[in-house]
Amino acid sequence: MNKREPAWRVFAGEYNDATLEVKGSGEKTPSYVITPLGAKINRVFIVGVLTDVEPISEGGEMLRAHVSDPTGVFTLYSGQYQQEATDALQRIEVPSFLAVVGKTRTYRLEDQTLYVSLRPEYVREVDAHIRDQWIIETCKHTKDRIHAVLEAKKMNPANVYDLNRLGYSKELAEGVVAAVKHYSNIDLHRYIAMIQESLQYIVPDREQVKTIVTPKREEDKKTEKMKTEKMPKASDKIKSEEKNDPEGVVLEVIRSIEDEEGAAWDEIINKCKEKGLTEDDVEEALSSLMDKGLIYEPILGLIKTT
Amino acid sequence: MTNDRDDDIQSYINEILDILSEESDKPVSRDELEREFRRFLDYGVPVEQTKQTLIKKFTASTQTAAERMLIADLQPNLSNVHLLCRVISVNEKQVTTRGEKRDILYGVIGDESGTTRFTAWKKFDIQKGDVIEIKNAYTRGWRDMVQINLSERTSVEKTSEDRLMDQNIEPKEYKISNLRSGLIGIDLTVKVLEIKKREVDVNNVKKNVYSGLIGDETGKAQFTSWHDFNLLPGDVIRIRGGYVKTWKGIPQLIFDEKATVEKLTDTTITENAAETKQVPLHELVERRGALDIEVEGTVIEIREGSGLIVRCPTCSRVIKNDECPTHGRVKGVPDLRVKILLDDGTGSVTCSLSREFIEELFGDKVKEWESNTQSDNNSFIIDELHKNLFARRLSITGNALSDEFGTAIIAKKVKMKPFILVDEVESLTKELEELA
Numbered sequence: 001m002n003k004r005e006p007a008w009r010v011f012a013g014e015y016n017d018a019t020l021e022v023k024g025s026g027e028k029t030p031s032y033v034i035t036p037l038g039a040k041i042n043r044v045f046i047v048g049v050l051t052d053v054e055p056i057s058e059g060g061e062m063l064r065a066h067v068s069d070p071t072g073v074f075t076l077y078s079g080q081y082q083q084e085a086t087d088a089l090q091r092i093e094v095p096s097f098l099a100v101v102g103k104t105r106t107y108r109l110e111d112q113t114l115y116v117s118l119r120p121e122y123v124r125e126v127d128a129h130i131r132d133q134w135i136i137e138t139c140k141h142t143k144d145r146i147h148a149v150l151e152a153k154k155m156n157p158a159n160v161y162d163l164n165r166l167g168y169s170k171e172l173a174e175g176v177v178a179a180v181k182h183y184s185n186i187d188l189h190r191y192i193a194m195i196q197e198s199l200q201y202i203v204p205d206r207e208q209v210k211t212i213v214t215p216k217r218e219e220d221k222k223t224e225k226m227k228t229e230k231m232p233k234a235s236d237k238i239k240s241e242e243k244n245d246p247e248g249v250v251l252e253v254i255r256s257i258e259d260e261e262g263a264a265w266d267e268i269i270n271k272c273k274e275k276g277l278t279e280d281d282v283e284e285a286l287s288s289l290m291d292k293g294l295i296y297e298p299i300l301g302l303i304k305t306t
Numbered sequence: 307m308t309n310d311r312d313d314d315i316q317s318y319i320n321e322i323l324d325i326l327s328e329e330s331d332k333p334v335s336r337d338e339l340e341r342e343f344r345r346f347l348d349y350g351v352p353v354e355q356t357k358q359t360l361i362k363k364f365t366a367s368t369q370t371a372a373e374r375m376l377i378a379d380l381q382p383n384l385s386n387v388h389l390l391c392r393v394i395s396v397n398e399k400q401v402t403t404r405g406e407k408r409d410i411l412y413g414v415i416g417d418e419s420g421t422t423r424f425t426a427w428k429k430f431d432i433q434k435g436d437v438i439e440i441k442n443a444y445t446r447g448w449r450d451m452v453q454i455n456l457s458e459r460t461s462v463e464k465t466s467e468d469r470l471m472d473q474n475i476e477p478k479e480y481k482i483s484n485l486r487s488g489l490i491g492i493d494l495t496v497k498v499l500e501i502k503k504r505e506v507d508v509n510n511v512k513k514n515v516y517s518g519l520i521g522d523e524t525g526k527a528q529f530t531s532w533h534d535f536n537l538l539p540g541d542v543i544r545i546r547g548g549y550v551k552t553w554k555g556i557p558q559l560i561f562d563e564k565a566t567v568e569k570l571t572d573t574t575i576t577e578n579a580a581e582t583k584q585v586p587l588h589e590l591v592e593r594r595g596a597l598d599i600e601v602e603g604t605v606i607e608i609r610e611g612s613g614l615i616v617r618c619p620t621c622s623r624v625i626k627n628d629e630c631p632t633h634g635r636v637k638g639v640p641d642l643r644v645k646i647l648l649d650d651g652t653g654s655v656t657c658s659l660s661r662e663f664i665e666e667l668f669g670d671k672v673k674e675w676e677s678n679t680q681s682d683n684n685s686f687i688i689d690e691l692h693k694n695l696f697a698r699r700l701s702i703t704g705n706a707l708s709d710e711f712g713t714a715i716i717a718k719k720v721k722m723k724p725f726i727l728v729d730e731v732e733s734l735t736k737e738l739e740e741l742a
Contacts, residue, residue, distance in 0.1 A: 004712055006588065007606050009651040045606050045649060047697065099697045101606050122607055129724075130697045136725045137604070137699075139734050141651050146741060157320065169588035169652040192742050195734065203731045 005030060006171065007045035007101055009138040013071030013194045014039070019114050020182045021106050032175075033104040033116050036183045037145035037191060038152070040175030041104050044118065046074055047126060047134035049293035049306050050098040053089050065089050067098055068293030070135065070198040075117040077105060085120035092125050095296060095306040099126045099134070132202050139195045145172065146188055152176045201292065246277050250285040251294060254303055262302035318357055319343060326364050334364050377488075378419035380454065382447030387454065389440040390469060391417040392490075393432050394549075414488075415440075415454070416549070421488030423448075426456040432464070439465045477546040483524035483585075483593065485557035490549040492559060495570070496520040496527075497579035498541045519597070520559065521579035526597040532562035542573040554707035555595020582703055587653030594708040601715065602701045602723055603650035608691050612644040613684035614676065642676065644691050648700060648715070657702055657715045667722060668694060699723045 018041075020034040030042045048069040056064045062079040063086055078086040085102075092098065102118035109115065148168050152158035158180045163173035179186065253271045257263045272282045286303065289295045295305050319340055326334050339360065346356040374388045396413035411426040415438075432438055441461045445452050456462060477493035485492070501518035516537065517530040537543065546568075548561030561567075584600045585593075616638035617623065618630035625631075628638045642661040647654055665672050671690070679687040703719040 003591065004654050006651060006653045007649045045604065045651070124692060124696055126697050132727055133604075133699065133725055134697070136727060136730045136734075137651070140730075143734065143737060143741070157316070167586075169586070170592070171588070172652070189742070192738055195738055199731050199734055199738075202727055 005042040006169075007043045008039050008041045009134070009141040010035060010039050010041065010044055010046070011071040011138055011142060011194055011198065012046075012048070012067075012069050012074045014142060014191060015041070015044070015074065015116060016072055018116050020178065021108075021114060022178070031104065031106075033106060034175050034178050034182070035145075036179055036186045037142065037149055038172060038176030038179040039145060040171045040178070043101065043103055043121075045099070045101050045134075046118075047097065047099045047131045048074065049095050049131075049296075050089075050092060051095055051293065051296040051306065052298070053092075053094060061086070063089050067100060068291065068296075069138075070201040070292050071194045072291055073293075074100075076100065076102065076120050077117055078120050082120055085123045088123045089120070092123070094298075095293075097126050097128060097131045099124050099130065135198050135202055139198055142191055142195050144168075145176070146191055148172055148176045149180065149186055149188065152180045246272075246281045246285040247289055249275050249277060250282055251289060251305065254295060254305055258304055262298055262304035265301045265303060268303060314353070315340070315343060315347075318353060322357055322360055322364075325361055339364075376419035377415070377417050377422050380422060380445050380452045382445055382452050385442075385444045387440070387443045387445060389415070389417065389443065389454070390465070391415040391438060391440065393434055393436045393438060394421060396432055396434055398429075411456075416488055416490055418491055420486075421490075422452060422454055424454045424456060426460075426462075428456065428458050428460075430456065430462045432462060437465050437467050437469060439463045439469075481524040482520070482522050482527045482557070483583075483589070483596075485527055485550045485559065486593075487550060487552040487555075487557075492548045492550065492561075493544070493546045494520075494522070494548075494559065495542070495544045495575060496522045497573070497576040498537050498539055498543060499526065499580055501537050501539055522576050523578055523583075525583050525585075525599065526579075528556070528558040528597070530558060530560045531567075532560075533565075535567040537567070542570045542576050544568045544570060552595060554709060555593065555713070556597055556705065556707055557595070587648070587650045587655060589653075590655065590706050591653040591708075591713050593706075594713065596706045598703070598718075599706060600701060600703045601648065601650070601655065601706075602699065603648040603654070604697060604699050605646045605695050606649045606654070606697070607647035608688065608696055609645040609647060609656070612646075612691060613642070613687045614679055614681065615641050615643060617641050640681075642672070642687075644695065646695065646700075648702065653713075655706065655713045655715050656711075657717055659717060659720060663717060663720045664691075667720065699725065 014035050014037055015033070018033045018035045022032040022034060022040075024031040032040045032042050034040050046067060046069065048067040051066045051068050051073070053063055053065040056062050062077065065076040065078065067074045067076060076089070078089055080086065100118065100120050101122040102120040105117045105119045107115040107117070148163060151166055152163060155162055158177045160170065160173040160177055163176060164170055168176070250268065250272055253268055253275070254263045257267055257271060268286070269279055269282050273279070277285075286295070290297070293306055295303050298304050319336065322339060323334065323336065342360055343356060346359065347353065351359070374390050377389065377391065380387070392415065394414040394416045396411055398409060398411055400407055400409055402408070408427070409429055411429060411432070413424060414421050415424050416422075439462070440454075440456065443454050443456050443460045445454050447453075477491045479493045480489070482494070482496065497520065499519040499521050501516055503514055503516050505512055506515055507513075513532070514534060515530055515532055516534060517528065520527055520529050531537070544567070545559070545561055545565055547565030548559050551558050551560055582598050582600050584602070585596065587601055587603055590596060590599065590601060611624070615624050616626070616628070618625050618633055618636050619639050620633045620636065621630065623630060623632070625636070625638055628636055630636050642664060643658055644664060645656065645658045647656055661672075671694075675687045675690045699722070701721050701723040702715050702717050704715050704717045706713055706715050708714070
């Protein structure tokens with residue numbers, strides 16, 4: 001019986017941190033990417049915002065696309081051997097929520113840096129509810145992996161048998177043992193923070209939650225207009241908080257000035273300066289918002305909300 | 307100082323184990339290795355030399371000496387294999403090799419570690435139940451399994467029952483979730499959930515067998531007893547002795563008068579024996595099969611063959627163009643099904659949901675989908691199934707079984723199982739505070 005590879009739930013932040021790869025030698029021995037938290041990945045299931053799709057070969061048969069989650073961005077390469085996925089990526093409007101089942105894909109630079117991306121097997125447009133469900137599930141799985149790494153660190157030496165007996169799957173146990181060996185000083189706090197940020201993303205009106213995520217998420221893209229009408233209220237609220245929430249300010253500014261094409265970079269910076277932010281604050285907020293998938297850059301120099 | 311030395315020793319031992327695992331098929335115990343290693347060091351042998359000596363010693367021993375092996379440790383393509391085992395089944399067959407007709411034997415042998423198939427290229431005098439010692443056999447891999455071959459040069463000797471039973475098969479404690487095909491010497495404490503008597507014919511002798519369902523806190527299994535132990539539903543019993551047979555991964559415990567069955571008065575240990583247990587998918591895939599379990603996961607694929615289908619009215623097989631391969635030209639019966647791949651991030655199983663379940667999940671919408679779907683084009687209904695089922699979380703209760711295509715669940719109950727976001731966020735936040 002050929003065992004089907006499980007589809008791991010992993011945030012882009014964790015996946016892109018991976019520098020360890022186990023190369024298989026053929027059909028029967030698949031390749032894996034091992035993340036710092038020990039996910040031993042051959043296949044993933046991810047849900048995020050499809051932010052852009054572009055052809056990267058001359059005939060346009062190879063596409064590169066980006067799917068963003070609250071922690072970072074997945075890069076997808078889809079070609080003629082993934083015809084269905086390639087067709088779907090061409091058809092689906094940007095931005096939209098996308099679910100992807102895909103395989104790991106790696107590329108090693110001359111200096112040995114490992115670049116990880118995904119080769120989609122199956123892509124499908126989904127709604128915000130499904131994206132939220134995925135974030136919750138991925139938070140749980142990330143948390144489980146953190147626990148597994150902590151358990152492994154208690155063992156001397158870390159071993160698959162004991163981890164398996166604690167209830168972790170054989171794949172995770174193997175991945176964690178390899179991760180503990182390969183990655184020196186796994187920064188668990190980084191991943192705890194990833195989960196926390198992702199949770200704040202889901203339930204916006206909790207105490208710790210910044211205003212950034214309030215308006216857009218629960219509503220459908222089609223109710224865009226209603227939202228602009230609601231805007232003044234939202235920005236009133238922001239004023240009192242703007243010092244400690246530059247991202248919220250920047251997001252509101254973009255929303256207030258963007259048109260079909262987006263909002264010009266310079267204009268965003270000027271407006272935000274009026275609101276008391278420095279240029280550095282704004283740039284930092286923009287890149288963080290981009291990572292979260294709340295904004296994207298359709299054309300160089302123009303920013304648009306998702 | 308001692309600590310430094312200990313660390314060094316551990317790292318040398320790791321190195322040796324790595325090398326041995328590549329060079330030899332026989333596992334070497336870490337403790338044994340460490341003991342030997344320290345003894346060399348105590349005599350002042352330099353570490354590097356100790357390492358080389360031990361590698362030589364352990365690889366050599368597996369290549370020349372034919373020590374008795376356990377079935378569980380067999381690898382493909384070994385020669386000079388020595389086993390002590392029981393013949394679980396043996397059959398005769400005539401095969402033609404290179405134009406020559408030959409009588410061969412095939413069947414299953416087992417020891418305390420497990421069972422395997424064998425093929426004997428010579429008619430050895432062996433019967434079901436015999437305890438035999440096999441020397442100079444060889445193994446071959448066949449479809450993920452290791453098979454043992456007895457050739458002209460193999461020696462097979464009947465040996466005393468005690469050598470296998472009394473010395474080696476001290477019943478070991480198991481839970482139902484750990485029962486795997488071929489295990490023998492089972493020590494299991496369970497509640498009898500169902501029991502039925504039936505009469506069978508064994509070599510023209512009528513015999514009563516008792517079969518049914520048993521459960522413990524980890525799951526349920528079928529059982530067959532070839533002896534009347536006066537068991538009643540609700541009894542909590544400890545069975546010592548017996549072996550496990552599986553059908554598509556679903557375990558069945560088989561025992562007879564040689565087993566000891568003790569009725570227990572303390573019934574608390576199996577209080578929840580009748581309940582349906584929830585199983586993570588990696589565990590289910592590893593167990594291969596299970597009775598009455600619940601799984602939760604996300605639908606990550608709507609598979610080929612979903613949507614409106616036509617079945618043969620006689621055999622229910624899915625047919626095309628009203629033509630059944632078995633029953634010829636028939637008037638096909640339209641039906642609806644969806645084949646899903648359910649994945650919980652640790653493993654995946656397939657499940658085919660019948661019309662009944664689809665209607666239970668989506669109600670009147672199903673009729674609407676069907677009326678909008680042409681008989682020769684499923685794309686409308688497939689699209690609706692995607693919108694309503696893909697990437698959604700389901701809970702499925704039923705039996706699980708495995709074949710060469712993987713593990714599947716035969717659903718008895720299906721429901722949507724979305725996360726309640728607020729609750730999940732709250733509990734996760736709490737857990738993270740503990741972590742941080």
